[in-house]
Amino acid sequence: MKTEVKALVVGGGAVGASIAYHLARAGWDDVMLLERDELTSGSTWHAAGLLPLFNMSYATTHIHKYSVEFYKTLEAETGLNAGFSVVGNLRMAQSQARMDEFMLYASTAETAGVPYEWLTPAQIKDRWPLVRTEDLKGALYHPTDGYINPADVTMAMAKGARQRGVVIERKWQVDGYHWNGQAWEVTCTRTADKGGNLIATEEQLVITAEHVVTATGNHAQRTAQLLGLKIPAIPVEHQFIVTEPDPALVEYRKTHGEHPVLRDADAKWYVREERGGWILGPYERNAPARFEYGVPDSFRADLFPLDLERIEEEYMSMIHRIPSSETVGLKDDFNGPICYTPDGNPLVGPAPGLRNMWLAEGFSFGITAAGGTGYYLAQMMVEGEAEIDMASLDPKRYGRWMTTEYAARKNEECYEHVYILHHPDEERPACRPLRTSPAYDRQAARGAQFGCVNGWERPNYFGPLDAPENFDHDARSFRRGDWWQYAEAEARAIREGVGLIDATAFAKHWVSGAGATEFLDGFTCNKLPKIGRINLTYALTSAGTTRTEYTIVRRQENGYYLVSAGAWAAYDADYLQKAAEDFMARTGKLVLVHDVTTQWGVFAIAGPKSRDVLKAVLKDADPDTALSNKRFPWLSAREIELGMCPTMAIRVAYTGELGWELHHPIEMQNYLFDLLEKAGAEHGMKLVGARAQNWLRQEKSYRAFGTELGRDATPAEAGLDRFIDLEKDFFGKQAMLDLGIRSKCVTLLIDGPEDADPWGREALYDGDRRVGRLTSGGYSVAFGKSIGMGYVAPDLAAPGTRLKVRMFDQLWDAEVTEDSPYDPTNATIRQNG
Structure with a gap:
C-alpha cells in the first residue's frame, strides 16, 4: 500500500469518489482514496x-447542473451504467405565493442555463392523469432532471478514478492528522468485520499527503x-417509504412513459415511481438530529426504526395527490441519517486555520x-480558484462561536424547511437570539425586526409596536x-433627515507590527491611506478575482484597523492570518493580526441632519467646527468624545449621505445609544434597518461582498478602477x-410591477437574448422605482442601454444608469457645515 501521495481523499461515498476522479482528471497523478x-x-x-437542479444558490445550481451533465457521460467512459433515469422534475404549487417562489427560482435557473417549462393544472392532468390537480395553481417542470442509482453512479466514478490512476483502499480508518510543516501525516488503522460490527485492528500505517480532502x-x-x-455538519433522520405496485400506475405505464419526480412543496414531499409502485420522501416536522458527537462503532450501513x-x-x-395510492400497501421503508448544515448548503473548500486541508x-x-x-473543488485545489464563486459554500462561513448544540438544532430546522417558502430575505427562528449587541433589547423595544448575520442579530427594519x-x-x-x-420610510429618513443604523456585526481586525505596512501594501490593490485617513480596497485571489x-x-505608521463584511468574519480572518504568515515566512518581518470584532460596537449615523445630531453630544473645544470639512474631511478618521464615550469616528456612509461610522467600546453601547437617541429626537432621527440600507447603497452603486463582489469577477470587472493602483x-x-x-457591473433603474421589487437573482435580457443577471435588487426612494445591480457583457454596460429583467415570468423594462445615479458627484457626502 502506498504511503506517500500528493492528495488523499478520506471517504468513499459519492462525494469522495467524485473528488478523487476529478483530481485525477485535472492532472494530479498521485491520488489515493481511503474508505x-x-x-x-x-x-x-x-x-x-x-x-x-432547482436551487436558489447560484453556486449550488452550477454544481447540480454539472453533476447532471457529467453523470450522463460516465457509461461511455467506464462501461458502467449509472442508472440515470431522465424523467424530469415536476414542482407543483398549491398557492400563488408558491408560484411566485417558482417564478423567482426559474429566473435564477435561467442565469445558469437550466431549462424549464410552465404547466397549468389542466396540462398536468392531461400528461399525468393519476395526479389530482383541481387544487393546484400550476407547476414548474425541469425536463432534464431525474433520478439515479446512488451506488451505481458512485461505482462508476470510482472505476473512472481507477482508470485515471487513483488508488482506492477500503477497510482503512483515519485516526489522526498531523501537519509537519510541509505535508500531512495521516495515521490509518485497518478495520475488519466482527459479528456485524466494524472494529479496528492493530495494523496501522502513516500516509504522507501534500493535500488531504475529507468527505x-x-x-x-x-x-x-x-x-x-468546528464543522456544523450533523445528520438528521430522513424517512422514505416504498409502496407495493399500484395497479393504476401499472396500467398507465403500458402506454405511457415514467412519471417525473413529483414534488408537492406545499405538502412537503417528493414522490417518484419504483418498480410499479411509489417512493414517498417526506420532509416532516420534528425529525431529530443524530450522532451529534460521532457515529457509534456499531452503526454501519444501518437504519433507524421508522x-x-x-x-x-x-x-x-x-x-x-395520487388517489390511486390509497389502497396500495407498504413494501419497504427507510429511515437513515442524512447530513445537514444550518443553511442547507454543503461545506466545500479550505479548512479554517489549516494548510492544504480541504473539507467536503x-x-x-x-x-x-x-x-x-x-469538479469545482478540484479546480480550487489544482488551479487555485474555481471558475464560479464558491464563497457561499466555504466552511468558514461559520465561526468558532458555533457549537454542537447550535448546529444540531439548526440542522433540524433546515430539514423541516426544505419545502417551506424560501424568499431571499428568509429568516429562520431556531437558536435565536444568540449573538446580540448590547443595544439589542432597546432596539427590540422600538419595534426592531431582526435578521441573523453570522449569528448576530441585526435589525432588518423597525415595524409598528401595535401591529x-x-x-x-x-x-x-x-x-x-x-x-x-x-423600510421605505427609513430609507427616506436618511435621504431627507437623519437615521441611525446598528452596524456592530461588521468584522474588525487590527493589523500591526514592523511589517504591517509592507504586508498590506502587497495584500491589497489600492494605495494605503495616510495616518488618520481611510481607503476602500480589495484583496485578490490568485486568479485575480x-x-x-x-x-x-x-x-499609526504600522497600525491599521480593517473593517469588512460581518457575514464573512471567519472567512476574512482566516485568509488575512494565512497571508500574514506567508509574508512573515518570506520576509522575516513581524505582522500581528488580531480579531477585535467583539470589542467594538458600531453605529452608522447618516443623513443631511447627522452633523446636527452629533454636534449636540460632541465634547470639543469648538463643537461647531469639529465636524466641518476642514477639521474632519470625508474619508478621514478621528478620535472624538460623544458625551462620556470615547469614539473612533470614520467619516464615511454606506448609504451615500453625509454621515459617520461611530466605532465605540462595546461595553458603552447602551450609553451611546441613549445619548444619540435623545439628541436625535429633536431632528426626527429614525432607527434604520438593513433593508433600507441595502436599497440606499444601490442608489450609490456601492458594491457588496457576496453579491456584486466575489471570486468570479475581478475588481476591474466590478467597475472599481478608482480603487486599483496599477503603479x-x-x-x-x-x-x-x-x-x-x-463582463461589467452596472446599476439599473427598473420599471417593474407595482407590488414587487427585484431581489437580485433575476435574469437580464437584451430583446429575447439572455445577457446577464442581477446580483442585488430593491427599491429606490430617490427615483421612485425599482433598482438593481448586476453583470452584463461589456458592450451593454453603457449608461442609457435599454434591457429587460425577468420578474414573475414577465420581462420588465430596465435601463443602465451612470454609476452612482444618486448624487454622482458626491456633493451630498462632502456637505460642509
Whole structure:
C-alpha cells in the first residue's frame, strides 16, 4: 500500500469518489482514496438518488447542473451504467405565493442555463392523469432532471478514478492528522468485520499527503475532533417509504412513459415511481438530529426504526395527490441519517486555520452535488480558484462561536424547511437570539425586526409596536409585504433627515507590527491611506478575482484597523492570518493580526441632519467646527468624545449621505445609544434597518461582498478602477490583467410591477437574448422605482442601454444608469457645515 501521495481523499461515498476522479482528471497523478468500510456504505447506499437542479444558490445550481451533465457521460467512459433515469422534475404549487417562489427560482435557473417549462393544472392532468390537480395553481417542470442509482453512479466514478490512476483502499480508518510543516501525516488503522460490527485492528500505517480532502459524511463530527475544528455538519433522520405496485400506475405505464419526480412543496414531499409502485420522501416536522458527537462503532450501513406517526400528514397528502395510492400497501421503508448544515448548503473548500486541508462535508443532497463538487473543488485545489464563486459554500462561513448544540438544532430546522417558502430575505427562528449587541433589547423595544448575520442579530427594519396579529413581520412574500412601507420610510429618513443604523456585526481586525505596512501594501490593490485617513480596497485571489473587501483605517505608521463584511468574519480572518504568515515566512518581518470584532460596537449615523445630531453630544473645544470639512474631511478618521464615550469616528456612509461610522467600546453601547437617541429626537432621527440600507447603497452603486463582489469577477470587472493602483505590485495583479474584462457591473433603474421589487437573482435580457443577471435588487426612494445591480457583457454596460429583467415570468423594462445615479458627484457626502 502506498504511503506517500500528493492528495488523499478520506471517504468513499459519492462525494469522495467524485473528488478523487476529478483530481485525477485535472492532472494530479498521485491520488489515493481511503474508505473505512466499503464504498457507498454511508448515506450513499440509502439515498433516494434524486437530481434536482432547482436551487436558489447560484453556486449550488452550477454544481447540480454539472453533476447532471457529467453523470450522463460516465457509461461511455467506464462501461458502467449509472442508472440515470431522465424523467424530469415536476414542482407543483398549491398557492400563488408558491408560484411566485417558482417564478423567482426559474429566473435564477435561467442565469445558469437550466431549462424549464410552465404547466397549468389542466396540462398536468392531461400528461399525468393519476395526479389530482383541481387544487393546484400550476407547476414548474425541469425536463432534464431525474433520478439515479446512488451506488451505481458512485461505482462508476470510482472505476473512472481507477482508470485515471487513483488508488482506492477500503477497510482503512483515519485516526489522526498531523501537519509537519510541509505535508500531512495521516495515521490509518485497518478495520475488519466482527459479528456485524466494524472494529479496528492493530495494523496501522502513516500516509504522507501534500493535500488531504475529507468527505466523511455522517462521520464529520469525528473528523472535526481529529482536526480540532468546528464543522456544523450533523445528520438528521430522513424517512422514505416504498409502496407495493399500484395497479393504476401499472396500467398507465403500458402506454405511457415514467412519471417525473413529483414534488408537492406545499405538502412537503417528493414522490417518484419504483418498480410499479411509489417512493414517498417526506420532509416532516420534528425529525431529530443524530450522532451529534460521532457515529457509534456499531452503526454501519444501518437504519433507524421508522416513525410513521411523524409522517402521517405527508403520507395522507400523497394519497390526496395520487388517489390511486390509497389502497396500495407498504413494501419497504427507510429511515437513515442524512447530513445537514444550518443553511442547507454543503461545506466545500479550505479548512479554517489549516494548510492544504480541504473539507467536503454536510451534503443533504449529496448525490446531486457529488459530481459538481468534485469538479469545482478540484479546480480550487489544482488551479487555485474555481471558475464560479464558491464563497457561499466555504466552511468558514461559520465561526468558532458555533457549537454542537447550535448546529444540531439548526440542522433540524433546515430539514423541516426544505419545502417551506424560501424568499431571499428568509429568516429562520431556531437558536435565536444568540449573538446580540448590547443595544439589542432597546432596539427590540422600538419595534426592531431582526435578521441573523453570522449569528448576530441585526435589525432588518423597525415595524409598528401595535401591529395587528396578521401583520407580515417575517415578510414571507416575494412581493412587497407589510414591512415594505417601514423600510421605505427609513430609507427616506436618511435621504431627507437623519437615521441611525446598528452596524456592530461588521468584522474588525487590527493589523500591526514592523511589517504591517509592507504586508498590506502587497495584500491589497489600492494605495494605503495616510495616518488618520481611510481607503476602500480589495484583496485578490490568485486568479485575480475579488477575495474580500476592506475599509482600512490607518491609525499609526504600522497600525491599521480593517473593517469588512460581518457575514464573512471567519472567512476574512482566516485568509488575512494565512497571508500574514506567508509574508512573515518570506520576509522575516513581524505582522500581528488580531480579531477585535467583539470589542467594538458600531453605529452608522447618516443623513443631511447627522452633523446636527452629533454636534449636540460632541465634547470639543469648538463643537461647531469639529465636524466641518476642514477639521474632519470625508474619508478621514478621528478620535472624538460623544458625551462620556470615547469614539473612533470614520467619516464615511454606506448609504451615500453625509454621515459617520461611530466605532465605540462595546461595553458603552447602551450609553451611546441613549445619548444619540435623545439628541436625535429633536431632528426626527429614525432607527434604520438593513433593508433600507441595502436599497440606499444601490442608489450609490456601492458594491457588496457576496453579491456584486466575489471570486468570479475581478475588481476591474466590478467597475472599481478608482480603487486599483496599477503603479504598485499586489497579489493577483497580473492574473487580473490577464483576465481582462469579461463582463461589467452596472446599476439599473427598473420599471417593474407595482407590488414587487427585484431581489437580485433575476435574469437580464437584451430583446429575447439572455445577457446577464442581477446580483442585488430593491427599491429606490430617490427615483421612485425599482433598482438593481448586476453583470452584463461589456458592450451593454453603457449608461442609457435599454434591457429587460425577468420578474414573475414577465420581462420588465430596465435601463443602465451612470454609476452612482444618486448624487454622482458626491456633493451630498462632502456637505460642509
